[in-house]
Amino acid sequence: MMDTKEKILQKSLQLFNEFGISKVSQRKIAKCLSISPGNLTYHFKKKEDIEETLYFQLTTNISADFKKIDTDEINLSFILTLMNQVFTYIHTYRFVFLDIVYLIRSNPKISDDYKRLIKNRKKRFLQIYNSLLDAEILQNEKLPNEYEYLYKRLEILFDFYLSSVEISQKGITHNHIKKHSEIFLYSIFPYLTDKGQNEFIKLINRS
Amino acid sequence: MMDTKEKILQKSLQLFNEFGISKVSQRKIAKCLSISPGNLTYHFKKKEDIEETLYFQLTTNISADFKKIDTDEINLSFILTLMNQVFTYIHTYRFVFLDIVYLIRSNPKISDDYKRLIKNRKKRFLQIYNSLLDAEILQNEKLPNEYEYLYKRLEILFDFYLSSVEISQKGITHNHIKKHSEIFLYSIFPYLTDKGQNEFIKLINRS
Structure with a gap:
């Protein structure tokens, strides 16, 4: 099974590709994965870390x-x-x-x-x-x-x-x-x- | 003498070239020209209009x-x-x-x-x-x-x-x-x- 970190990376890649980095916030990534913003920032403190x-x-x-x-x-x-x-x-x-x-x-x-x-x-x-x-x-x-x-x-x-x-x-x-x-x-x-x-x-x- | 509209365009061009569009707000353009934000939006309602x-x-x-x-x-x-x-x-x-x-x-x-x-x-x-x-x-x-x-x-x-x-x-x-x-x-x-x-x-x- 894919762990949360890997899921965040895959979803971010998909969203960045589709909308461009500036249109994708950490909040949006969390929402698309149905996880809490806190859970996301636990894995990646800033959007720059995902990039x-x-x-x-x-x-x-x-x-x-x-x-x-x-x-x-x-x-x-x-x-x-x-x-x-x-x-x-x-x-x-x-x-x-x-x-x-x-x-x-x-x-x-x-x-x-x-x-x-x-x-x-x-x-x-x-x-x-x-x-x-x-x-x-x-x-x-x-x-x-x-x-x-x-x-x-x-x-x-x-x-x-x-x-x-x-x-x-x-x-x-x-x-x-x-x-x-x-x-x-x-x-x-x-x-x-x-x-x-x-x-x-x-x-x-x-x- | 250059009118305000022309001054806004020239300064915006210079700032956009130097920092990229996303880093330059209407507020910043107004500040660099020492004019009020209201004066700027009188000439250009949105940043998109300047672009x-x-x-x-x-x-x-x-x-x-x-x-x-x-x-x-x-x-x-x-x-x-x-x-x-x-x-x-x-x-x-x-x-x-x-x-x-x-x-x-x-x-x-x-x-x-x-x-x-x-x-x-x-x-x-x-x-x-x-x-x-x-x-x-x-x-x-x-x-x-x-x-x-x-x-x-x-x-x-x-x-x-x-x-x-x-x-x-x-x-x-x-x-x-x-x-x-x-x-x-x-x-x-x-x-x-x-x-x-x-x-x-x-x-x-x-x-």
Whole structure:
């Protein structure tokens, strides 16, 4: 059986995803679970504590996946699988991405961790980049800063795709995981060598 | 001399940009201007009215610029100039982009207008796309959905670049206008024909 703490986290995640953090109070979470506000604050003193716990669940999951870069063979198929997995987590914890500016502006623990996380993400990107270059899957740069800017764009697509869906469409559905992955991966296609492009086309026809 | 209404708008813009909408009350705006709260609500009944007025100032400016697509010759130089201009507006009214998910979730007038605006933006993109294709500056598609996904990425970069800067760096400075424009434009470079790429390189060396 699920304990109260776990129930609070699951319900909070659902409410945060649906309404945005600022519209969900501790009182509302308690009411939806039919528990007393006192019972809730016994487990989580402030709403920020719930936000943080959920945020760290997300980043722990994503980091575990990114660690595979150290052990597995890095090719396009690996990247496709990794991205599908990561975008599934992003979708599950989407309130973090929909409210990321607010979270980072208002919560110092999350802000500090996010700075650590983007450094790590850049390191991982360079690992992938070097592997693809060695395997002659990626072309050499044609412009100064070309791959630095590509990386910046990938970062923005990673963090803000769901926000873009939220403001331009009728709501976020499960289909958006696959689409997020495709829109993200297609941005590397024109930088691939002929060998890389052929491999890419085979992969997307299979998936 | 500036009238009170204009003063309220300018101060609100500055405070919204600096602290985010949710941290700025009508009381705070009045206090910063040394006017009474009653004087402020005489001009703007609700905070939402200030948000809306500023939002429509922004979109009116951007739309006027985009109209040049109907009259001017469309080449890479035109696009570069247009983007620098538009990203200057985005920078000036950056609270709209930093809080866009919140604004669209909470303000029906802004939400409706934004839906209209993205339709218009897609139409403008297709105009530019067709002109560049006709002028043999852009390559033909190599993958199904390739340019649809490129467009989606451009949309996300357009709307969320400043949010990304806000959460990953120490604050948004004037330099980010040029950078926004570069990161945005570099994403079209690999889709250009040889002729287009040569033109592109000449342009960025000059700018």
